[in-house]
Amino acid sequence: MKLSFVKNTLILTLLVCFSCGSKSQNQNTKNQSEGLFLKDETIPAMTEASIVLGADRFQEYLPLLANKKVGIVANQTSVVNNTHLVDVLLDLKVSITKVFAPEHGFRGTADAGELIKDGIDTKTGLPIISLYGKNKKPSLQQLQGIDVIIFDIQDVGARFYTYISTLHYVMEACAEANIPVIVFDRPNPNGHYIDGPILEPEHSSFVGMHPIPVVHGMTIGEYAKMINGEGWLQNKVLCDLSVISMENYNHQIPYSLPIKPSPNLPNDTAINLYPSLCFFEGTFVSAGRGTELQFQIFGAPSLDAKLYPFSFTPKANEGSKYPKFKDEKCYGMDLQNVEKLHQINLDWLIDTYASSHEKETFFIPFFTKLAGTEKLQKQIEAGQTSQEIRKSWAADLQAYNQMRQPYLLYK
Incomplete structure (x- = not known):
């Protein structure tokens, strides 16, 4: 109009x-x-x-x-x-x-x-x-x-x-x-x-x-x-x-x-899961690009179908012309119906790494850029739990919270 x-x-x-x-x-x-x-x-x-x-x-x-x-x-x-x-x-x-x-x-x-x-x-x-x-x-x-x-x-x-x-x-x-x-x-x-x-x-x-x-x-x-x-x-x-x-x-x-902020964040669920699932972009695992469920699913062809029975096959679409694992059947998880997150979920990433038969190639260099630190990859490789990893963030998050206070316009 x-x-x-x-x-x-x-x-x-x-x-x-x-x-x-x-x-x-x-x-x-x-x-x-x-x-x-x-x-x-x-x-x-x-x-x-x-x-x-x-x-x-x-x-x-x-x-x-x-x-x-x-x-x-x-x-x-x-x-x-x-x-x-x-x-x-x-x-x-x-x-x-x-x-x-x-x-x-x-x-x-x-x-x-x-x-x-x-x-x-x-x-x-x-x-x-x-x-x-x-x-x-x-x-x-x-x-x-x-x-x-x-x-x-x-x-x-x-x-x-x-x-x-x-x-x-x-x-x-x-x-x-x-x-x-x-x-x-x-x-x-x-x-x-x-x-x-x-x-x-x-x-x-x-x-x-x-x-x-x-x-x-x-x-x-x-x-x-x-x-x-x-x-x-x-x-x-x-x-x-x-x-x-x-x-x-x-x-x-x-x-x-009311409007998709980008082609691969199609709805509220994808937007809420994005901070958690985007870490998969720094691994060999797909976060659903090339499907209509971007950032609401994850998977890879080599994941164990018994542990990850949900499957999808990425195809070229508006949001991804060359998706990871194009035309290959991937096994993973469907997260469309998970409860709204109020913190980053690390368990999906940790569990997928732990069950993978390709640990040496699980992470790619882009993961460090996404995480902003080398520590997270090392913590996952060392077998730390999500609670142990989250505890290592606590002091820095408190300091950041204090830093941001003067700039807040809304409570």
């Missing part, structure tokens, strides 16, 4: 009336968290339906865009009431000059790791600049003529989900070019806990740039504030940052994403 009104004042009035957040979906959740944090019963009860997203709060950010040439970092999740943010802003007569696209592209259909090329958006005619591949950081030339950058992308709260790395590079480039950045905040569907090993600097990469746990427990706006506040940008430059915060949100509200 394309918005079309005669006067901007009428547009603003109607859109603000519509800004009630995304539609709710029923979810089975526990009454308390099993992660580092227990649910705070003093927080007033709020629901997903009452959330007002940052992108919906026109009265807060339209004055910041007046008479400015605007660049926007966006993908398929950058919507206002089912209409793409770019289309909404163009109808509001905002002067958008360029779109910057992250991993998976502007429309969100590219494979993980697939080269994203520069191009032209066929709907609007706007130039699209890829921020994935060799060009992860906008150049001064690409930023030329832009007065302000909007960043509006749905995150899922995991360190190895690369949108927060794109956020880092956008903030860094804009700081160097003296261009303000405005982040439109959105909920973190895994924002109810923090968990996992802290990334060690020597293992920094695009799938993990900062010394944070695997599950960081922050919204994209809070995370931007932490990048700035902790001096993580190159040469400790500071970005002129504004966050358009949400209304009626807290970290304990279950949030169902």
